Amino acid sequence: MYPDSSVRRVLIFRTGSLGDTVIALPCFHQIARAFPKAERVLLTQIPVHSKFTAAMAVLANTGLVHGDMRYPGGTRNLGELLGTILAIRRFRPDVLVHLLPRLTLKEARRDRMFFRLAGVRRFVGSPADVVLRHRLDPATGLRESHASLLARSIAEIGDANVADLANWDLHLTAAEMDKAAEVLAPLDGMPLLVCGPGTKMQAKDWGVDNWRALLGRLNARHPAHGLVTIGTGEERELCDSAARGWVGSKVNLAGKLSPRESAAVIGRGRVFIGPDSGPMHLAASVGVPCACVFAARNYPGVWYPAGDRNQIVFHRTDCMGCFLETCVAMQKKCILSVTVDEMELAVESALDPLKAGNAALLPIVH
Numbered sequence: 181m182y183p184d185s186s187v188r189r190v191l192i193f194r195t196g197s198l199g200d201t202v203i204a205l206p207c208f209h210q211i212a213r214a215f216p217k218a219e220r221v222l223l224t225q226i227p228v229h230s231k232f233t234a235a236m237a238v239l240a241n242t243g244l245v246h247g248d249m250r251y252p253g254g255t256r257n258l259g260e261l262l263g264t265i266l267a268i269r270r271f272r273p274d275v276l277v278h279l280l281p282r283l284t285l286k287e288a289r290r291d292r293m294f295f296r297l298a299g300v301r302r303f304v305g306s307p308a309d310v311v312l313r314h315r316l317d318p319a320t321g322l323r324e325s326h327a328s329l330l331a332r333s334i335a336e337i338g339d340a341n342v343a344d345l346a347n348w349d350l351h352l353t354a355a356e357m358d359k360a361a362e363v364l365a366p367l368d369g370m371p372l373l374v375c376g377p378g379t380k381m382q383a384k385d386w387g388v389d390n391w392r393a394l395l396g397r398l399n400a401r402h403p404a405h406g407l408v409t410i411g412t413g414e415e416r417e418l419c420d421s422a423a424r425g426w427v428g429s430k431v432n433l434a435g436k437l438s439p440r441e442s443a444a445v446i447g448r449g450r451v452f453i454g455p456d457s458g459p460m461h462l463a464a465s466v467g468v469p470c471a472c473v474f475a476a477r478n479y480p481g482v483w484y485p486a487g488d489r490n491q492i493v494f495h496r497t498d499c500m501g502c503f504l505e506t507c508v509a510m511q512k513k514c515i516l517s518v519t520v521d522e523m524e525l526a527v528e529s530a531l532d533p534l535k536a537g538n539a540a541l542l543p544i545v546h
Contacts, residue, residue, distance in 0.1 A: 182214045182337050190218040191273035191300070192245065193280055193291075195225045195253060197380070198233035198439055198458025199483070202465055203327040204279055206347035208244040210331070210340040211277055220245045221271060225253030233458060237439045242351045261294075268298035278306035281333055285311055305333045314482050322481030348465040348486060352444050360444035363436065367406035367429050373398060373527075374408045374449035374468070376459035377422045378415035378434075383507040384455045386473050386515055388421050393520045394453070396425025398527060403428055408449065410434055410442050410459055451530045453523075455515075460485050471526040476500040476514035477507070489533075491526035493518050 192211060194204055211220060222245045224235045236248050249271065251264040276295050282288040285308070292308045306312075312333055314323040331340035341347050364372070377391040395407065406429040409419035413435025423430055433445060443462040446452055452463030452470045463470050464485035472485065474494040479501055484492055497514045 183216050184214060185217045187215045187218045187274045189271060189273045190215050190220045190275045190277060191223055191249070191268065191271060192220060192277045193223045193295075194235065195280060196235070197227075198238065199456075199461045201233075201235040201238040202348075202458065202461035203325075203483075203486075204330055205244075205350070205465060206327060206340040206342045206344075207277075207279055207330050207334055208239065208242070209347045209349070210334065210338050212244050214337040215275065218274070221273075222248040223268070224248055224250055226250045233439055238350070241353050241356075241440070242349075244351075265294070265298045268295070268300070273300060275302045275304060276300045277304045277334060277337075279330055279334070281306055281312045281329060283311065285309070304337055307333075314479070317481070320481075322484075323479045324481065325484060325486070326482050327486060342486060345467055345487070348467075350440060350443055350462075350465055352440060352447075352466075356438075356440050356444045359437070359441045360448060363431065363433055363441075364408070364445065364448060366431055367408070370404065370406035370429060371402075372406050372408050372449040373402065374410065374446050374452050374463070375419075375422065376410045376452065376454040376457060378411040378418055379455045379457050381477075381505045383477050383504050383512060384457070384475050384515065385512070386455055386518065388418060390518075390520055390523075391422035392425040394425075394523050394527075395423055397520065397524050398453075399426045399428050401528070405450075406430060408433060408445060410437065410445065451527060453527055456483055464490070469530040471523065471530040473515060473518050473523055473526075475507075475512070477502050477504055489530060491530045493522045493526050 222235055227234050239245050249267055252260050255261060288306055288308050312329055314329055316323055327342045331342050375395060379385055407423060407426045409423050409432045411419055411434035416432060416434040419432045419434045437445065439462065442459060443466050446463045446468055447466035449468055452460060452468050454460050454472055456472060456474045460470050460472050464487050469489035470485045471491045474492055476495060476497050480494050495514050495517050499510050
């Protein structure tokens with residue numbers, strides 16, 4: 181049945197910011213393979229603040245989608261809802277691929293009703309009769325990655341194969357690669373460590389003092405390396421402050437690059453260092469190992485970066501799985517209990533697992 185060249189228009193429903201878009205890349209690749217002749221348009225929400233990256237900032241120039249259709253996220257305004265329905269009707273999709281697994285059957289059925297009102301008759305993904313859950317691996321205690329769950333949700337159109345790095349390909353352009361070379365020129369071909377200490381969520385913030393101490397130690401260990409810090413324009417001061425402990429060559433590129441240019445820069449590094457974030461997933465998409473600190477707001481494994489060379493520091497706490505974006509009552513005890521020593525080991529293990537004595541490449545999970 182697939183590839184299906186008879187389909188002319190495909191609407192792909194996926195919301196979220198940078199990381200949410202990147203972890204869906206294998207599915208976008210599979211949708212393109214399944215419907216190679218179709219015009220593929222992304223239905224996504226309008227960004228609500230400056231730290232929210234529009235999906236097309238990631239997907240532009242990939243050929244995986246040909247454009248987007250945006251709506252006000254979370255709206256209950258009947259006029260706005262009707263406007264979205266009419267826009268979908270004008271597009272007249274032959275297929276809707278639903279890449280937003282719902283937590284309850286009520287939500288899934290509500291979505292199905294909305295899209296039927298918009299004229300959709302053929303659905304792929306997010307079944308209306310079952311709720312998909314992240315499977316638990318009892319051997320490791322890790323949950324199925326969200327990328328894998330998304331791939332499982334559209335398995336009827338083929339295998340998105342999240343283990344294959346080719347399915348994470350951003351198809352970076354020559355211009356994007358040239359931009360990376362240009363901004364890294366001051367480091368004159370040095371081996372690079374790339375750090376993105378910023379995050380949109382207070383609950384995921386490890387603290388600037390920790391980042392400064394870690395980067396100071398890494399500078400002492402790797403004086404011949406250059407440091408690159410990345411992030412949004414709002415994170416530029418944070419990057420400067422975090423890198424104060426690095427006395428060697430460094431450049432702060434926060435706010436100076438598009439997400440795709442950031443990926444091209446990260447791809448020139450030996451390791452990406454940071455919290456659970458969109459840049460972390462960009463690093464995984466270009467095959468760079470990650471050394472990352474995770475809060476316990478979600479279950480271990482769900483949002484880990486793709487690949488088998490990553491080093492994750494995650495502390496299990498009694499409040500694990502709280503899903504809080506801001507943690508006040510517990511004072512972020514999960515992520516703030518992670519030590520600089522642990523993160524230093526994680527970075528060394530990602531750089532050279534044999535030298536660090538961690539050849540098995542197992543996540544550092546407590």
